[in-house]
Amino acid sequence: xxxxxxxxxxxxxxxxxxxxxxxxxxxxxxxxxxxxxxxxxxxxxxxxxxxxxxxxxxxxxxxxxxxxxxxxxxxxxxxxxxxxxxxxxxxxxxxxxxxxxxxxxxxxxxxxxxxxxxxxxxxxxxxxxxxxxxxxxxxxxxxxxxxxxxxxxxxxxxxxxxxxxxxxxxxxxxxxxxxxxxxxxxxxxxxxxxxxxxxxxxxxxxxxxxxxxxxxxxxxxxxxxxxxxxxxxxxxxxxxxxxxxxxxxxxxxxxxxxxxxxxxxxxxxxxxxxxxxxxxxxxxxxxxxxxxxxxxxxxxxxxxxxxxxxxxxxxxxxxxxxxxxxxxxxxxxxxxxxxxxxxxxxxxxxxxxxxxxxxxxxxxxxxxxxxxxxxxxxxxxxxxxxxxxxxxxxxxxxxxxxxxxxxxxxxxxxxxxxxxxxxxxxxxxxxxxxxxxxxxxxxxxxxxxxxxxxxxxxxxxxxxxxxxxxxxx
Numbered sequence: 001x002x003x004x005x006x007x008x009x010x011x012x013x014x015x016x017x018x019x020x021x022x023x024x025x026x027x028x029x030x031x032x033x034x035x036x037x038x039x040x041x042x043x044x045x046x047x048x049x050x051x052x053x054x055x056x057x058x059x060x061x062x063x064x065x066x067x068x069x070x071x072x073x074x075x076x077x078x079x080x081x082x083x084x085x086x087x088x089x090x091x092x093x094x095x096x097x098x099x100x101x102x103x104x105x106x107x108x109x110x111x112x113x114x115x116x117x118x119x120x121x122x123x124x125x126x127x128x129x130x131x132x133x134x135x136x137x138x139x140x141x142x143x144x145x146x147x148x149x150x151x152x153x154x155x156x157x158x159x160x161x162x163x164x165x166x167x168x169x170x171x172x173x174x175x176x177x178x179x180x181x182x183x184x185x186x187x188x189x190x191x192x193x194x195x196x197x198x199x200x201x202x203x204x205x206x207x208x209x210x211x212x213x214x215x216x217x218x219x220x221x222x223x224x225x226x227x228x229x230x231x232x233x234x235x236x237x238x239x240x241x242x243x244x245x246x247x248x249x250x251x252x253x254x255x256x257x258x259x260x261x262x263x264x265x266x267x268x269x270x271x272x273x274x275x276x277x278x279x280x281x282x283x284x285x286x287x288x289x290x291x292x293x294x295x296x297x298x299x300x301x302x303x304x305x306x307x308x309x310x311x312x313x314x315x316x317x318x319x320x321x322x323x324x325x326x327x328x329x330x331x332x333x334x335x336x337x338x339x340x341x342x343x344x345x346x347x348x349x350x351x352x353x354x355x356x357x358x359x360x361x362x363x364x365x366x367x368x369x370x371x372x373x374x375x376x377x378x379x380x381x382x383x384x385x386x387x388x389x390x391x392x393x394x395x396x397x398x399x400x401x402x403x404x405x406x407x408x409x410x411x412x413x414x415x416x417x418x419x420x421x422x423x424x425x426x427x428x429x430x431x432x433x434x435x436x437x438x439x440x441x442x443x444x445x446x447x448x449x450x451x452x453x454x455x456x457x458x459x460x461x462x463x464x465x466x467x468x469x470x471x472x473x
Contacts, residue, residue: 209230
């Protein structure tokens, strides 16, 4: 039940409980101290009368004189009662109205350590002091004296005090509850503002951010994390929108070609060879569509940060030499010289590495001039294993370098090849593969060479990262 309450209600209940504990605790302490103070007053009054009675008895020459003087000294004290008994228990003096206890007496002490007896009679409470006094002339032994004071006026005061404190406590607790609710409600206003901002976030309005400077320090971290989350969502939503737009744009042309060519072929009677040529052309377009869809699915998987399917330590040079042998026929056709230098061990997926390197070699062969050079250089550095694919050819403009890894992006006519049927996904896939390995990719170009540099964390770096992860608590 308590878990379903709002934070404002929880804070209000907590502050009410705290205020009630403090107020009621102080009221109880005040009542106890007031009652103790009255006990001290009664003890002091009884002790004063004790000395008076002792003086009277000591100076009296007979019990008649003692009785007379006691009556004269004590008769005007309406709340004070005295009982004086002789050595044999006979009554020497008794104040009018003194009836003695009707309940079991209890023993109480004051701050000075003196003891009093408390008992009730006729619905009233009395505090009593008993002592012995010296002998009166004409009597054979000491006298037994009991002094009692009526606490009715003290009890009336305590009843009024309890009622006043109860009224004050109720009003104070109600006021504290209202102030606690108001403080909690005002304190939660930044959260309500953040809620309104969050409610305004939609797929078309992702630029809304939480107010970091307008919230308390305790909520600033939450607002900052929410803003970073919204930024990531906005970026992912933009990538998804771009992904859909790029895919639709890329598929529109081949589908339109397929549809137009098929409709033209079916519009009139054709011979068998025409149908065969049309189906062959359609098959090529369908294969191209299949490659585009396959590449887009691969990009979608790698951009979600999926783990590498098959991790192992392998030689980068061995994979590069196998690809060079594969592209040897294309290189010989254009009289391009291909080479592999250096070596290094990479910890990752061998097939994905081959695909990334194959994309770069295919791209280099496509743009290298006849009689040019395509080379692969592998070396170890502080960053890891660097694999550089370079080729001679025209310089890539700086604005093209900044966009060359975007999906479906094709450079201007200076870098296009008329025989290319690529969809503009090769470099995007290469970048995704490298980043899936925890590495980075970059491109530089001048009038002589174009270099694509891939940096893969080496086996030692991977082992160091695994050790750091295992050592974390």
